[in-house]
Amino acid sequence: MSSAEGWEVRMSSSRKVPYFFNSITRLSTWETPEGLSIEQVEALPGAELLNTELAQDPHAGQVRASHLLVKHRDSRRPASHKSDKITISKEEAIEILREYQKEINDAGESYASVFSDLAQKHSDCSSYARGGDLGWFGRNQMQKAFEDASFGLEVGQVSDVVSTDSGVHLIMRTG
Secondary structure (H helix, E strand, O other), X not given: OOXXXXXXXXXXXXXXXXXXXXXXXXXXXXXXXXXXXHHHHHHOOOHHHHHOHHHHOOOOOEEEEEEEEEOOXXXXXXXXXXXXXXXXXXXXXXXXXHHHHHHHHHOHHHHHHHXXXXXXXXXXXXXXXXXXXXXXXXXXXOOHHHHHHHHHOOOOOEOOXXXXXXXXXXXXXXX
16 A cells, blocks of 8 residues: 555644645644655645635634624514513613623723623624634625625724624624
C-alpha cells in the first residue's frame, strides 16, 4: 500500500476547516499524514479544500454578534423565558431599548461588559444566558434586517434599534 492510499481531504462540519481522512483505516487527522509529500497531498481527492478562503479563515463570510432583544405583543412569538405573555407595545419595547442604549453609551470603555450584563438580565432571547452571544453566523441565517445590521457594523460597534419579526434589538458585533 502506498503512503497516499486511502487518504482524502474533507471539510469538518463543526470547525469548518479541512482535515485528512483515510477511508481504508478510518483514521482522521488535522495534520498532514506522515510520509505524504507535497505532491501527494496536492493529488488527494478534496485537496482543493486546503487552499480555499474557508481553510485559511474558518469564519470567512461570517460575523459574530450579541444582541439584546425586547419582544412586544406584535412579535411573532410574544413570550419568552421571562414571561408567558408579552403585552407591551412596539413603541414601549423601543423605549426600553433606548434606556439600555443610554446605559451602554454612558459606560464608556466598559460598554461591552454593560451590554453583556444587560442582555443577561433583560433580553427576551434564550441567548440571554450567554450575555446575548449568538456565535458566528453567515448570510441568510438570520432575519434580513438583523443580518444587514450585523454585517454593517464594525467589530465592537453597537447598532441603533433594529426591528424584526422577533421584536426589537440592539446588536453588538463581536467578531
